[in-house]
Amino acid sequence: MSIVDPYRAARLVLQLRQAGVMDNRVMSAVEKTPRAVFVPPDYRDMAYDNLQVPIACGQELSLPVVVGRMLQALDVKEDHSVLEVGTGVGYQAAVLSLLAKRVYTIERFRTLHEKAAETLLSLELDNVRLFHGDGLLGLQERAPFDRIILTGSISRPPYTLAQQLKPDGILIAPVEKDGSQHINVYKRVENQVEKLTSLGPSKFLPLIIGTAREL
Secondary structure, eight states: OOOOOOHHHHHHHHHHTTOOOOHHHHHHHHHHGGGGSSSSSSGGGTTSSSSOOOOOOOEEOOOOHHHHHHHHHHHHHTTTTTEEEEOOHHHHHHHHHTTSSOOOOOEEHHHHHHHHHHHHTTTOTTTTEESSGGGGGGGGGGOOOEEEOOOOOOOOSHHHHTTTEEEEEEEEEEEEEEEEEEEEEEEEEEEEEEEEEEEEEOOOOOSSSOOOOOO
């Protein structure tokens, strides 16, 4: 794995604590993940700052504090299988790889998919599997999952994806409703999905059905 800047990584962990992230496994995974390798060269100096960073295909790398809060609520165990919808540059998948047994991640933009695959391969994270496709369809052939997390917003509760959860599995998604967006935590109970709580307002870009036209 690439070298992590220990001072800046420790400062980022302090920011996580200040934002209410107290899960030691999450903080350790964030601290060990070399965020700089996922950030475009022009923004490397900001890699460990709590800032959104623009990436290819008009997308954004989420605030690290938001990633930390979502992963804390996801409550990933060492034996879990996790589905991530929206790979982006692969940063969150890398953090998840230190928390879960297996991580499956889907990206609709081929450019991002290929770049993330290249970066994750360089980090030798052999428990991450990447797919190019429509993440809103999930990954039925690898289901069921213990946990599912979405990195973009949707406009309705994620019933289709929730059917790929194991019983009592948790799903986290930013949801648009009545002109505002909040990160919601859901749990599968029998064949239904129940909202457990909200992590508060968010500003994720929307997830779009299908794959992108560009290569």
